Amino acid sequence: MTGIHRRRLHQALADTQDADMVLGARVTAVEPGTPGRERARVTWESADGVHNAQADLVVAADEIRSITRSALFPNALRYSGFSCWRAAITDTTVDDRFAMTWGPNAEFGALRISADEVYWYGYVAMPSGRVITDEVRAVREYFAAWAPDVQALTETTDEVIRHDVWVLDRPLPRYTVGRVVLIGDAAHPMLPTLGQGANSALEDAVTVGLVLSAGGDLAAGLQRYEEERYRRTRRLVSRSAQMGRMGAEVGPRGQVLRNALLRITPPRAALRNGTRIFEWMPPRSFGA
Template identity: 40%
Template sequence: MRAVIVGGGIGGLCAALALRRSGWEVTVLERAPRFGAVGAGITLMANALTGLDALGVGAEVRAQGSIDAPGGTRTPDGRWLARINAGELAAALGTAALGIHRATLHGVLLAALPPAALVTDAAVTAVEPGAVVCTAGRHPADLVVAADGIDSTIRHQLWPSAAPPRYVGTTAWRGVTDEPWPGELTVAITWGAGTEFGIVPLGDGRVYWFAATNAPEGTRSPDEKAAVRAIVGDWHDPVPALLDATTTVLHHDLRHLPEPLPTYVRGPVALLGDAAHAMTPNLGQGAAQAIEDAVVLGAACTPGRPLAEALADYDDRRRPRSQSVARASYRIGRVGQQLTQPMLVAARNAAIRWTPPRVALRSMARYADWRP
């Protein structure tokens, strides 16, 4: 049985690994001239690591290092609203969360696949019965996995009535320090009015940071680091120093799929990852849900099982959970970073201050409580 996976990101490569473990012949089509990860850092929680274990690459990913650092929530002047030590943080989340550069994770996944399965410069133009047509030729396919992101060509073709991606009102910057960070390592989110700044130590000693603020869609600056500095440059240490230590700053508007799809499956085509359930990053679950999708898809598509039955099983198992996580992530953004009214900001901060950190983390950790 032949599977063609459209999209060579984290979700697509995980789907390739999962289907190969179930005996499928797999081809991954990537429209870019070469395989590579776009982005900065990523946090992998318990469900993502469990999924990577199921794909046979968990140990190698874990070897890149886990976050052994305290965490908490702060205000722009540096005042702590909540703090938790590393051991309690790991216990609440079900594992020591792992901070890793997307390029490192992507490289581990690529190395686990045979080069012959990977095709670049392959922009898909159509899905036909039994084949995928792309700029690199026509590829026979018994199964097509659309892992081609939030602007999925295949979703647009086969789900034409689906609502398009929508801007959520927040624009975000991301960066990774050029060198390992010499200072204290803390997993922290700082919430201001309509703005947040997050700090995540990576396994290699560098620090991944992100900033987000309410803004009109399409707002851009000729100097993106200067734009971030204008927003959070006077916030507590080490925010200004992290900006100084970073050369490359990425800027993207945050979008999601505003209406849940009624199904992730059309005939022999299955949507996966952002193509199916693009969500805001407020729960840190976007990549994790794609990894879960891949594991479940591979487990469903076992040798000898009718494909229609397998894909119906995949849809039944993945659609309710992934859409529930997407809704929760959007809600957290609305009551967290996006709040601007002073009284509501004060109420939010008071709620964080008076809620035991372990209780607050358990509410987040339930989304990472998953077994394949």
């Protein structure tokens, strides 16, 4: 598994695009239009006022609280019961493997993102909206009795962020309406237990790019996008939830049984079953 700092990824994507970018904008309304007929219409607010524009295609990547999704598919969010600390720190001791540690009602994972940086997350059960005045102290205290490598990472952390983890109350029936296509958390938010939220959004974006580059009938292209992405992302959402039930959601008593079952599982079979879902290649042909 390969890791990259999100800030560097954003910069790399910004450096390669040749479109006009409007930063600090907040979408307030979307009208999807109809392929072959009326164009989509988007309304947004920025520092210089309210704006409207028409578009042949709207790619909605406006995160889990997507205004676009709410306009097209009224759907409630549901709190997962867990909150997630995250940090990127300077470190040269952790190896290149993705390491995950399970504890009672929590998990901790770490992945190298450069030669001298490591990203880690701590996914723990807690009520929604909890206010913590000193997040760094809280995360150190929470993981103080965990494995030494976990403690070492939290003890060398000086800055941390935390977000409550939300998911959709029910899956969307589809990801496209008219000339609008939803990608990433706007379409299929998932638990962080597989580490595939950002990855699946990038897969979505590549597939949308193939739709645009193929030309031809837009409606047919969006239908192909649905065929390529809906089933895979539903599997990722489901597998992430399964991993949560097997890992972070297990309490002290359940850990004994879970650990016993893992000990008798052949390592090769467990590795293959756990990594197969990460295998993805973009479609070779995307003609309409």
